[in-house]
Amino acid sequence: MDRIDARAKVTGAAKYASDHNLPAMVYGHMVTSTIGNGRIVSMDLSAARAAGGVIEIYTPGNRPAFRGTLPPPLAPVFAEARHPLADSEIHYYGQIVAMVVAETIEQARDAAALIKVTYTALPPKSSFEDAKQNPADPPVTGLPLGQPIKKPQDVDIETALAASQVRVEETYDIPPRHHNMMEPHAAVAAWQNGKLTIYSGTQGPAAHALELATVLGVQPADVHVISPYVGGAFGGKAFTWAPALLAAAAALALARPVKVVTSREQLFTVTGHRAASSQTFGLGTHRDGRLNAIKHHTTSQSIVEDPGYRTTPKYYLAPNVDIRLMVTPDMNLPTATIMRAPGDEAGSFALESAMDELAVRLGMDPIELRMKNYLESTLIEAKPYSSKHLDACYRVGAERFGWSRRSTQPAAVTDGDWQVGLGMSTAILDSGRASTTVRVTFRPNGTATVGCATSDAGTGMWTIMAMTGARALEVPVDRIRPALGDSGLPVAGNNDIYGAVGSAATSTVTPAILVAAKEAIGKLVEHATTAAGSPLVGAGDVRYDGGRLVGAGTSVGFGELLTLTRTAEVGAQGTSAPLDESHAYASYAAHFCEVRVNRWTGDPRLGRFTTVVDAGAILNAKTARNQITGGVLFGLAAAMFEEGKVEGATGRISNANLADYLLPVNADTTEIDVHFLDHPDTRLSPTGARGIGELGTVGAAAAFANAVYNATGKRIRTLPITPDKLLA
Known part of the structure; x- marks a missing residue:
């Protein structure tokens, strides 16, 4: 079915965070540093203070009160633990050094331009190429990220x-x-009255409320986060960043509502990014293609981007494995954070490119090589997979795509001025779910509300909640009113407060809807037999049937029942059972890509793309296909375009705008063939659904790179794959 929130979004009726305007509201505009390392010596605020409409200017010497730190374990690692305006030290170019608050956004912006900052500048450590020459062990955080993995423990990988x-x-x-x-x-x-209400785009309203409360020094119950619509996130809105902290703290200090909106250029520095990584892959096999050794050594700016931990142990069977991560500490770069399929996207590019190179070296079909090393259980813990049909993904995908027509000789197929090549790759993404709480409520107008403090970051949760509620209550979907994006709605506990992250929202929320619906139906039946005014009072055997209460020869719809009994609502909460940890859970896909490369200009173009997906039960094929298509394009963007360019001398991101930071548009893509196997994974959840929001991006860049090699005979190991690299 169509997204139920689609009409509101395309007509402008959907209100995003910055669309809210409150009485007496004022505006904050952030000022960012123009050096990458050093210290603020002085700030001349005189002209800015004299500008019209200016109410306050916050600086390191006059900062709003922050009374706590981001709560562990995840937020201090995946977000910027240092408070905005904490001191005069400059850690990266684009760091917040001031915020002007004025009566209008124009007055705030214009006054901000009048602030004169004097720095003592030091040479920034901003070149990843230089820093990766001397990496260090990752910090100990209490998280499994960054920890070495070996199989067996005493393996000498170089000997293997x-x-x-x-x-x-x-x-x-x-x-x-x-x-x-x-x-x-x-x-x-x-x-108001010591309680904060904040409209803020977030992937996890309950987590956002907890983080704001902890930093501001108030109780979580005194923070109300409202975020029904989120205009994209990709992990960047999973944690709390400076704009929300500054807005909340300034509003408290000024006793007026404050709006803060991040500019596009500021978005590149003050709210996180995907860290650069350099991965050395060593693969050793017997002549028949069976893997003997896997070496995966990575250097990254941050443990957040740990491709070895997230990727390699779940792909292929090998007796000797050595996975480790090193980091480049204390760099003068903005904070790294999670970004769609963190670690998995980067790791799959390296692993699946290396597997393609190995297939060439062996003279073996890439699919045959993968099948020779097929995993039936996890590589390290040897846990059986709950449900795995990756082999069918290969088989069905090869047939749909026409893989048998692929030339094994690189640069052998041309079409006029275009060299044509085919490539493939594997995508695997861990699946999981948390135990969460949902409330289902029947109302007199014949509708039912299904509510949970999760989020819809564009992934379709509004629609999935409505569809699952309709299924559980046996009523048409247009009678279900989903409620989400609100920290005041039910949430089970710290294990699920992060909402729409990790491709786990659907598998987390839908089982709880089934439990809550059963509990609510029980309450409704009890109400029907006991409430004054009910035609079923005293009936011995009342049952719920398709939205109606039936018993003793009488049938009444739940809306009519509540009207007759003068009852505003009847409902109940339900909490889903915890996940069975005896199995491993993942979603799978096989990508097939055709690339056309212009022999004269080196311009690589996407020709065709097919992906076959094993992601459990597909609850809504239309929105699921949309998610896979978007994920594939996300991965192809890494292959073809995206690159944050950091000036080594200054630490400035030189393409921090959407003119120079290239993203794919319609002209860069084609219709993507998506096919779902649709095998329910009932071990993971009663609805059988696994996550897919990030799956499409995993392996997509490798499929493109492998097709480029097949088209040209040139192996590009540094993304993005641009004409200059192909012409070199």
Whole structure:
């Protein structure tokens, strides 16, 4: 079915965070540093203070009160733990150094331009290429990220590789990437009677409320986050960043509502990004293609982007494995955070490119090589997979795409001025779910509300909640009113407060809807037999049937029942059972890509793309296909365009705008063939659904790169794949 929120979005009726305007509201405009390392010596605010409409200017010497730090374990690692305006030290170019609050946004922006900052500048450590030459062990955070993985524990990976009959060892580099969601980070904050209400785009309203409360020094119950619509996130809105903190703190200090909207350029520095990574992959096999050794050593700016931990252990079988991460500490770069399929996207590019190189070295079909090393259980813990049909993805995808027509000889197929090549790759993404709470409520007008403090970051949660509620209550979907994007709605506990992250929202929320619906039906039946005015009072055997209460020869709809009994609502909460940890859970896909490369200009173009997906039950094929298509384009953007360019001398991101930071548009793509196997995974959840929001992006860049090699004979190991690299 169509998204139920679609009409509101395309007509402008949907109100995003910055669309809210409150009485007496004022506007904050952030000022950012123009050096990458050093210290603020002085700030001349005189002209700015004299400008019209200016109410206050916050600086490191006059900062709003922050009384706590982001709560562990995730937020301090995945967001900027340092408070905005904490001190005069400059850690990266584009760091917030001031915020002007004025009566209008124009007055705030114009006054901000009048602030004169004097710095003592030091050479920034901003070149990842230089820093990766001297990496360090990752910090200990209490999270599994960054920890070395070996199989067996005493493996000497270099010896195992040397003993292999066929070997490949190469390095694959990926530059920084930036979320660039349509809706920038924004917040409108207002206090009343010591309680904060904040309109803020977030992937997890309950987590956002907890983080704001902790930093501001108030109780979580005194923070109300409202975020029904989110204009894209990709992980960038999973945690709390400076714009929301500054808006909330300034609103408290000024006793007026404050709106803060991040500019597009500021979005590149103050709200996180995907860290650069450099991965060395060594693969050793027997002559028949069976893997003997896997070496995956990564250097990254941050443990957030740990491709070895997230990727390699779940792909292929090998007796000798060595996975480790090193980091480039204390760099003068903005904070790294999670971005769609963190670690998995980068790791899949390196692993699946290396597997393609190994297939070439062996003279073996890439699918045959993958099947020879097929995993039936996890590589390290040897847990069985709950449900895995990756082999069918390969088979069905090859047939739909016409893989048998692929030339094994690179640069052998041409079409006029275009070299044509085919490539493929595997996509695997861990699946999971949390135990969460949902409330289902029947109302006198014949509708039912299904409510949970999750979020819809564009992934279709509004629609899935409505569809699942309709299924559970046996009523048409237009009688279900989903409620989400509100921290005041039910949430089970700290394990699920992060909402729409990790491709787990659907598998987390839908089982709880089934439990809550059953509980609510029980309450409704009890009400029907006991409430004054009910035609079923005293009936011995009343049952719920398709939205009606039936018993003793009488049938009444639940809306009519509540009207007769003068009852505003009847409902109940339900909490889903915890996940069975005896199995491993993942979603799978096989990507097939055709690339056309102009022999004269080196311009690589997408020709065709087919992906076959095993992601459990597909609850809504239309929105699911949309998610896979978007994910594939997200991965192809990394392959073809996206690159945050950092000036080594200054630390400035030189393409921090949407003219120079390239993203794919309609002209860069084609219709993507998506096919779902639709095998329900009932071990994961009663609805059988697994996550897909990030799956499409995993492996997509590798499929493109492998097709480029097949078209040209040139192996590009540094993304993005641009004409200059193909012409070199």
